[in-house]
Amino acid sequence: MIVDVSKKILIVGLGLLGGSYARILKRFGFYISAITKEQSSIDYALDEGMIDEGTTELDHRMIGDADLVIFALYPHVFVEWVEQNQQLFKSGAIVTDVTGVKRSIVYKIQEILREDVEFIAAHPMAGREVSGVENSNDKMFSGANYIVTPTDKNTPEAIHTCLELGRLLGFSNVTILSPEEHDEMIGFLSQLTHCIAVTLMTCNDKENMEKFTGDSFRDLTRIARINDVMWSELFIENKDVLLNQMDMFMEKFKELKAMLEAEDIEGMRKMMRHSTERRALFDKK
Amino acid sequence: MIVDVSKKILIVGLGLLGGSYARILKRFGFYISAITKEQSSIDYALDEGMIDEGTTELDHRMIGDADLVIFALYPHVFVEWVEQNQQLFKSGAIVTDVTGVKRSIVYKIQEILREDVEFIAAHPMAGREVSGVENSNDKMFSGANYIVTPTDKNTPEAIHTCLELGRLLGFSNVTILSPEEHDEMIGFLSQLTHCIAVTLMTCNDKENMEKFTGDSFRDLTRIARINDVMWSELFIENKDVLLNQMDMFMEKFKELKAMLEAEDIEGMRKMMRHSTERRALFDKK
Numbered sequence: 001m002i003v004d005v006s007k008k009i010l011i012v013g014l015g016l017l018g019g020s021y022a023r024i025l026k027r028f029g030f031y032i033s034a035i036t037k038e039q040s041s042i043d044y045a046l047d048e049g050m051i052d053e054g055t056t057e058l059d060h061r062m063i064g065d066a067d068l069v070i071f072a073l074y075p076h077v078f079v080e081w082v083e084q085n086q087q088l089f090k091s092g093a094i095v096t097d098v099t100g101v102k103r104s105i106v107y108k109i110q111e112i113l114r115e116d117v118e119f120i121a122a123h124p125m126a127g128r129e130v131s132g133v134e135n136s137n138d139k140m141f142s143g144a145n146y147i148v149t150p151t152d153k154n155t156p157e158a159i160h161t162c163l164e165l166g167r168l169l170g171f172s173n174v175t176i177l178s179p180e181e182h183d184e185m186i187g188f189l190s191q192l193t194h195c196i197a198v199t200l201m202t203c204n205d206k207e208n209m210e211k212f213t214g215d216s217f218r219d220l221t222r223i224a225r226i227n228d229v230m231w232s233e234l235f236i237e238n239k240d241v242l243l244n245q246m247d248m249f250m251e252k253f254k255e256l257k258a259m260l261e262a263e264d265i266e267g268m269r270k271m272m273r274h275s276t277e278r279r280a281l282f283d284k285k
Numbered sequence: 286m287i288v289d290v291s292k293k294i295l296i297v298g299l300g301l302l303g304g305s306y307a308r309i310l311k312r313f314g315f316y317i318s319a320i321t322k323e324q325s326s327i328d329y330a331l332d333e334g335m336i337d338e339g340t341t342e343l344d345h346r347m348i349g350d351a352d353l354v355i356f357a358l359y360p361h362v363f364v365e366w367v368e369q370n371q372q373l374f375k376s377g378a379i380v381t382d383v384t385g386v387k388r389s390i391v392y393k394i395q396e397i398l399r400e401d402v403e404f405i406a407a408h409p410m411a412g413r414e415v416s417g418v419e420n421s422n423d424k425m426f427s428g429a430n431y432i433v434t435p436t437d438k439n440t441p442e443a444i445h446t447c448l449e450l451g452r453l454l455g456f457s458n459v460t461i462l463s464p465e466e467h468d469e470m471i472g473f474l475s476q477l478t479h480c481i482a483v484t485l486m487t488c489n490d491k492e493n494m495e496k497f498t499g500d501s502f503r504d505l506t507r508i509a510r511i512n513d514v515m516w517s518e519l520f521i522e523n524k525d526v527l528l529n530q531m532d533m534f535m536e537k538f539k540e541l542k543a544m545l546e547a548e549d550i551e552g553m554r555k556m557m558r559h560s561t562e563r564r565a566l567f568d569k570k
Contacts, residue, residue, distance in 0.1 A: 144499065145496075185497050186497075189494060189497055189499065190501055194501065196481060196485060198556060199541055200477070202537060203533050203534050203537035209470065209567075212430050212432070212470050213474055213567050214412075216478045216479065216508050217478050219504045219508070220478045220482065221564055222504050223504070225560070225561045228555075232554045235545055235553065243542065246545075247542075249484060249485065249538075250539075253481070253484045260524060261524075261528060263521050268513070268516075268520065271487055272511045274486075274487050275483040275487050276511055278487065279486050279506055279510045282494075
């Protein structure tokens with residue numbers, strides 16, 4: 001479906017991600033419409049030639065025209081939107097999303113959605129410390145991962161469409177995971193790291209530390225500048241996995257602390273060598 | 286003393302830091318000699334015009350000639366060197382270092398050192414994941430902190446010399462702290478962050494994670510590639526401070542975990558907003 005640029009794409013939520021989607025997809029010639037909260041975002045996007053039309057209203061014609069609807073909203077807003085407005089979708093439309101948690105979203109949406117509309121979930125693993133359509137850009141996804149999380153309710157055609165969308169958007173890696181595998185992976189690589197960064201940033205309010213900060217501390221706390229509305233919601237939506245992983249981290253941290261207490265220099269060195277070896281796997285290729 | 290470029294500087298330990306010192310100071314016209322373990326490091330430095338002479342031996346003449354001796358060695362090697370060879374220093378020489386912990390080094394060295402030689406301690410807060418003289422460079426210290434940690438045994442002249450050395454080396458901030466303030470600060474900003482990075486890197490050996498890694502995880506684990514010999518030693522030399530700070534971090538982490546368990550969304554959001562506010566202080570100016 002995607003390769004056919006005569007199809008119409010509606011983006012709901014024109015922020016950093018939605019905006020970058022619009023910018024990139026418009027270049028391929030698709031007809032792009034957008035629904036978002038702020039008129040200023042629509043004005044900006046029209047001005048930049050990123051969309052063909054946009055509104056802050058629930059425009060029935062615009063929704064009913066769309067062959068592909070991309071939701072770039074907070075998880076609970078997305079679910080509510082579908083609950084309240086799904087009667088407006090065109091029959092045969094494909095719906096996708098950008099939500100950072102999957103188990104709690106995918107099954108719920110597929111459960112409530114009309115039979116003649118298909119939801120295929122995806123997670124573009126890309127973010128910044130900034131937000132808003134004004135910060136969107138067309139290089140946003142270079143080097144990043146796009147993960148499609150189908151269930152047995154999805155058709156091969158919709159999965160294919162979603163994979164192709166990821167490739168069109170310029171993601172370097174486009175992969176399929178189950179919602180469960182996705183949440184396990186994202187809990188560790190993204191949510192646990194945000195928990196750690198926020199903790200490090202708030203556990204010591206001593207003054208004047210910033211005068212002596214080097215790159216290590218800055219790197220570990222870059223993501224401590226955090227969107228509190230979105231992340232608190234993502235944490236709760238993946239609570240069981242994240243709690244386990246927080247425990248796992250604490251167990252290991254206690255091991256290191258016990259070795260330091262005992263001045264077990266060989267034990268610490270062994271852990272550091274393991275760390276060094278394993279980090280090499282994660283270098284940018 | 287430093288401004289007088291006729292003075293001779295000896296660097297003991299020609300690695301990443303010692304090499305960068307040599308490169309930069311040579312440009313000012315100082316006579317630079319070096320003692321280090323590997324002949325290949327000497328050959329490289331001579332080739333690059335970074336030093337005037339160098340040896341892998343305990344060259345009595347070279348040591349006896351030096352007005353300023355800079356030790357760029359691991360902590361315990363530095364202490365042992367001074368214990369065994371201090372009779373070779375020129376009378377009136379100033380000795381400084383690059384050691385990343387101060388309380389356990391400064392008082393010990395000042396205690397054992399000859400009366401006619403002065404040790405003024407300093408910590409250049411700069412490092413890389415690479416090592417060796419081949420990776421040294423003359424931009425190494427731009428944007429970085431240089432901290433001088435005098436005690437009441439130090440003369441104003443030696444403190445002044447050491448501060449000026451930091452400025453010549455190109456550090457953006459040159460500051461004075463007590464050894465106690467230094468170790469408290471470095472425990473938090475540098476050692477605790479390394480403990481966290483190593484723990485995160487080793488707490489989950491699940492395979493194929495690297496395929497999905499984004500910038501967050503990479504940033505938090507950049508320093509998980511770690512020199513096990515040096516860091517295990519630094520941790521132990523600052524054990525009391527670091528253990529306290531590990532506890533402080535764990536307390537806060539447990540608070541966050543309790544809030545997630547209770548789905549206390551307001552509590553989590555408050556912590557995240559505090560984190561965001563405090564992180565702004567640490568932005569690069």
